[in-house]
Amino acid sequence: MRVKGTLIGFAAILMWSLLALMTAASGRVPPFQMNAMTFAIGSLPGLILLSLRPERIRLLRQPAKVWITGIAGLFGYHFLYFTALRNAPAVEAGLIAYLWPLLIVIGSALLPGERLRWYHVAGALAGLCGTVTIVSRNGVSFDQSYLVGYGAALLCAFSWAAYSLMTRSFERVSTDVVTGFCLATSLLSLVCHMALETTVWPASGGEWMAVVGLGLLPVGAAFYAWDYGVKNGDIQVIGAASYAAPLLSTLVLLLTGFAEPSWRILIACMLITGGALLAAKEMIRMRSGTAVAE
Template sequence: MAILSWGTLGALGALSATLPPHLVLTLGFAIAAVMGWIICRLTSRTPAKLLDKRVVMFAGLVAAYHLVYLEAFHHADPIPVSLINYLWPACLIIMGNLFFRLHSGLPGYLGAALGFIGVGVLVGKNGLTLQASETMGYALAFAGAVLWALFSNLRRHEKSDAIASLTTICSMASLLCGIWWAMTDAHWPDLSARDFGVILCLGFGPAGGAFFLWDLGMRQGHAALLGILGYSAPVLSTLLMLALGMGAPGWEIFVAIAFVTLGGVVVQFGEKARKSGDIDR
């Protein structure tokens, strides 16, 4: 469900490109925080302390990721930006193996490589023409991929309740983005009904509600496989943007879907083989 939600992030990010990203995220994170507070109240949870050092760290990471990602749409075309940002599953697996005890082994690297190829095919020979005017957008999109991979790997080892901690993280992220907006561009733009709709969709979905789902998945699911399944997000994102007229369709989409699926299969069979070997020993 989180990955399906993230499939809308590229289109929503492109639609919000006329608005200050700091303001968009201030409101989006606030919506997510309200959702978390309501869930905490209904389930007798106590949100984490606002100034807890780990809350501040995670809030800084999640805010920085979304800020650089939305800012990237101000500098480059939406589909290349979205696709470069969706290199985060490969970053998640590689960083996880190197620094966070992910232990996906060779199947994890192979699955990441296949997913990486799928994204490359989606970009296509004309989809990513590196021009000086768009270099900043591409660099910001890739920085976002690294930031989200770091956030996900760090959250995977957290012991605190996911909903209670993420509620406070979203609150702090909204506060940080609001402070940044006030310091750099403190004006209230004229918001249309469409603008309000985009902000609400971001808050309830990919820039808010999806955090809670993804956090539970990273803690309780197969993190390496989730990283590979994350490659379906750029496929969904590209299909949606094509449907909205943000690019031209091509055969690359279907080839990319095949590579993404194959990457997930490789990781899953590799995990089963590893567990079978452990049992035999």
């Protein structure tokens, strides 16, 4: 079960690696409008399952703290992320926001039954260095005039780490509840869009396909997979491996012609892959031992 959960958590990371490509292909849809559209699409698989198996609707009856955590995690993260990007340069804001995998690994020490080892921290730090190598290709410069944006990015990192760690403590809560989180996030994003943005619809069939793809994968199935993964998998390994998302995203952009190869990508690949393997050392050793025993 633990290995299965970890692999499903990895599936979420793989889907998030498509986020940049699909976003680039979706045209000029404003962020909150995009959120409203894609989270609505992301809730559809869950709604279809509930319509086919109405007895599962009772699984949505959860304590208020579960709903507050889920909605604050999904909507809060995206609201803070967009706020950070509006008030600080994208590179610096992205780097700060991407502290969440490290925060998950370190914070996991507070969870019942978890023990934080040196290789978990070392693996997460190696992943962070790899991420810095990728996103800082044009340099990094922290300017005090962007403190609001930096602060929002830091809160963004803490919000997703807190959501992931608290989700682990709700391990008896069915993943069906993510459907409700997606719907609530869509509605709140729609409110923000109406208040802050001008509506811009996708201009072509290709852009609409990208929006649907975003809703079905990075902003849909990925959150169901993440929920299952952090509840049932090795959260420390999943946290460290999360740094693979920006690397895989860059590789996807390379393969599709949206980016050019460089030595930075090679170095980042070694750091992130090595870090993930280091963090997963114990799990790999256990699996090897099981295979030999069989």
